[in-house]
Amino acid sequence: MKLNHMLSTKDFSRKQIDSILSLAEKFEPVALREKRCNILDGKILSLLFFEPSTRTKMSFETAMLRLGGKVIDMGSIETSSVMKGESLADTVRVVSSYADSIVLRHPKEGAAFMASEFSTVPIINAGDGAGHHPTQTLLDLHTIRRESKLDGLTITLAGDLKYGRTVHSLCYALSHYNARINLASPPELVLPDRIIQDLKNRGIKVTKFDTLENAVKDSDVLYMTRIQRERFPDPAEYNKVSKEMRVTLKLLENCKPDMKVMHPLPRVDEIEPEVDKTPHACYFKQAFYGIPVRMAVLVMAMEEKYGKVL
Amino acid sequence: MAKFYENEKSETNKKSDLRIKAIENGTVIDHIPCGQAFNVLKIMGINENFKKTVSFVMNAVGSRGGKDVVKIEGMELTEKQVAAISLIAPNATVNIIRDYNVISKTQIKTPNEIHGIIKCINPNCITNSKEPIQTSFKVESESYDESILRCKYCDSIISDDIVKHLF
Ligand SMILES: [Zn+2]
Numbered sequence: 001m002k003l004n005h006m007l008s009t010k011d012f013s014r015k016q017i018d019s020i021l022s023l024a025e026k027f028e029p030v031a032l033r034e035k036r037c038n039i040l041d042g043k044i045l046s047l048l049f050f051e052p053s054t055r056t057k058m059s060f061e062t063a064m065l066r067l068g069g070k071v072i073d074m075g076s077i078e079t080s081s082v083m084k085g086e087s088l089a090d091t092v093r094v095v096s097s098y099a100d101s102i103v104l105r106h107p108k109e110g111a112a113f114m115a116s117e118f119s120t121v122p123i124i125n126a127g128d129g130a131g132h133h134p135t136q137t138l139l140d141l142h143t144i145r146r147e148s149k150l151d152g153l154t155i156t157l158a159g160d161l162k163y164g165r166t167v168h169s170l171c172y173a174l175s176h177y178n179a180r181i182n183l184a185s186p187p188e189l190v191l192p193d194r195i196i197q198d199l200k201n202r203g204i205k206v207t208k209f210d211t212l213e214n215a216v217k218d219s220d221v222l223y224m225t226r227i228q229r230e231r232f233p234d235p236a237e238y239n240k241v242s243k244e245m246r247v248t249l250k251l252l253e254n255c256k257p258d259m260k261v262m263h264p265l266p267r268v269d270e271i272e273p274e275v276d277k278t279p280h281a282c283y284f285k286q287a288f289y290g291i292p293v294r295m296a297v298l299v300m301a302m303e304e305k306y307g308k309v310l
Numbered sequence: 311m312a313k314f315y316e317n318e319k320s321e322t323n324k325k326s327d328l329r330i331k332a333i334e335n336g337t338v339i340d341h342i343p344c345g346q347a348f349n350v351l352k353i354m355g356i357n358e359n360f361k362k363t364v365s366f367v368m369n370a371v372g373s374r375g376g377k378d379v380v381k382i383e384g385m386e387l388t389e390k391q392v393a394a395i396s397l398i399a400p401n402a403t404v405n406i407i408r409d410y411n412v413i414s415k416t417q418i419k420t421p422n423e424i425h426g427i428i429k430c431i432n433p434n435c436i437t438n439s440k441e442p443i444q445t446s447f448k449v450e451s452e453s454y455d456e457s458i459l460r461c462k463y464c465d466s467i468i469s470d471d472i473v474k475h476l477f
Contacts, residue, residue: 087441110436110463114443129434131464 004301005116006124008132009169014176021142023296023306024289030066031291038068043302046099047073048091049126050082050106055265055287056126056135060103063294069302072099089118096120101301104128122301130165136264137169139293140223143286147260148220150174156182156215159225159245159270161191166264167225168195175202183208184215186241189231212245216255222247222280224263224270247271252280262286336362336383338405338412339395344369346398347378349473353394354382374401394427396420397449397457397472420449420457428459428468428475435464 009017029035045064049057061071074082074095081091088111095102096119104112105126112125112132127133144150155174157167161183171181171191181204183191190208199206209215216222224247232238246269247261260282263271267283275281300306342350347366356364363383369376386406387395395402395418402418426444430437437445447459447468459468468475 085440088436088439089442106436107434108436108439109432109434109465110461113463114436114441117443128436129464 003116003119003122005112005119005122006134006297006301007112007116008125009134009137009173010132012173017138017141017173017176020138020293020296020300021145023299024138024142024292025146027067027292027295027299031063031288031295033066037066039299040064040067040069040302043069043100044098045069045071045298045302046095046102047071048095048102048104048106049073050088050104050111053105053127056105056290059287059290060124060126060294060298063291063298066291067295067298069100069298088115092118092123101298124297124301130163132169133165134169135290135294135297136166137173138297139286139290140166140170140262140264141173142289142293143262143282144221144260146289147282147285148258150177150179152178153221154180154182154219155221155223156184156209156212156219157191157223157225158184158212158215160189160227160231161185161225162189163228163231164225167191167223170223171195171199171204175199175204178204180205181207182215182219184210184212184245186227186245188241189227212247213251213254216251216259219255219259222255222259222261224261224267226263226266226268226270242269245270247275249274249278252278255280332365333363333381333383333407334410336381336407337386338382338407339380339387339399340377340403340405341372341374342378342380342399342402344376344378347380349398350378350380350395350402352473353391353398353476354385354387356382390427392418393421393424394476397424397428397459400457422449423447423462424449424459427477428472429477430461430464430466431468431475432461432464432466435461435466437461437463 030037047057047060064071092102092115099121101122101124102119103124103126104115106128109129109131111128112123116123125132125134141150144153161167181199183206196206227242227245229238232241259280261271261275261280263283265283265287339350347368365381367379370379387404392404400418400420404416404418405412406414424447428445428447430445437443446462448462450458450460
């Protein structure tokens with residue numbers, strides 16, 4: 001039997017993405033606690049987190065519990081078999097005999113793909129090193145779809161575009177929707193040429209801007225990412241960059257009135273707190289959308305009749 | 311009488327066939343792109359400790375332009391070695407020689423996937439940790455020179471100096 005693993009959004013067609021997002025929308029009232037649903041009653045989800053990611057973990061737990069299912073995890077890594085030197089392959093083999101599906105977070109690239117080779121239940125990738133994090137990409141798309149528009153979107157990607165895997169996956173997914181992509185980042189952290197080339201090959205208009213102001217002018221969405229202090233050995237350089245790459249009320253004066261500001265959170269200095277009160281702020285809603293999107297993914301993994309869209 | 315016929319034919323044939331005949335038992339790899347002969351030897355694990363006769367021609371003029379040729383006495387290629395050679399010499403031919411006769415002549419075929427021969431370039435790839443798996447690469451394109459490999463696990467690409475990444 002083919003299992004409905006969720007390893008990456010890279011090879012998804014637009015049709016597949018649209019079906020997941022439509023299903024997510026149906027679960028919104030459940031996520032908002034306006035409706036009850038126990039479609040996953042009797043199912044057990046195992047959370048294998050080999051590195052801490054509290055938010056992602058809580059979000060999967062919430063989604064599972066609200067659909068009537070139960071959650072098991074491996075406790076702290078320090079006391080688990082992992083510390084005794086067990087391979088990921090063995091862990092996955094054992095746990096897939098306990099649970100109906102496994103959510104995996106692992107520091108190595110390709111871990112989720114490998115897990116899918118050893119598991120007898122669907123694997124949901126919750127981030128593998130610098131690799132994929134498909135539910136993040138799906139929730140980003142869902143947010144854009146619900147709060148702005150996916151078709152004919154103009155989006156500015158800002159911040160760390162070099163190391164930010166979130167942004168990379170989002171770019172590829174947006175190429176299904178004819179998006180126009182504006183880029184604003186410090187010169188040290190530009191989007192890799194390989195990705196720009198891939199996007200251009202897919203007919204996507206990609207434009208580099210030297211300042212955030214110029215990039216956001218015609219944008220429907222501004223997607224900010226965090227710039228890590230560690231990327232800059234010189235603190236003065238970091239301070240300069242973080243000041244330039246900051247969403248302020250002043251910046252928002254010159255953008256479209258309905259432009260939405262997104263951020264995968266946690267934020268540090270990238271968005272000043274005053275922005276939270278404006279109608280542009282969309283990042284908390286974005287975090288909320290993680291719940292219905294993960295509900296859709298869980299249901300597709302564990303309920304056969306929904307699995308068909310994958 | 312097939313053997314006799316073969317011998318007689320090669321006596322009167324091209325020089326390259328005569329060169330093949332110079333080996334009693336072993337392998338002749340022909341149509342290697344210029345400059346790749348050393349890498350072919352490396353794939354075959356031939357180093358200073360190898361005791362039998364090895365000869366090679368570099369930049370020979372063949373029917374399809376310049377080429378390298380490698381001849382090794384007393385050694386036949388394993389399937390894995392053939393797969394590895396196909397990555398750097400997709401148009402090579404492998405001639406197996408027994409008793410001075412070419413008993414088989416095969417055009418190398420680049421497989422669609424390569425398993426367990428090449429190490430992934432990404433140190434953080436799951437295949438570079440202690441897991442019970444082989445590396446696995448999709449062969450994305452092949453030209454006359456070298457192939458492009460994409461790791462099935464982490465998506466990393468190996469496009470040049472493939473030989474450097476042999477296990
Ligand atoms: Zn790899």
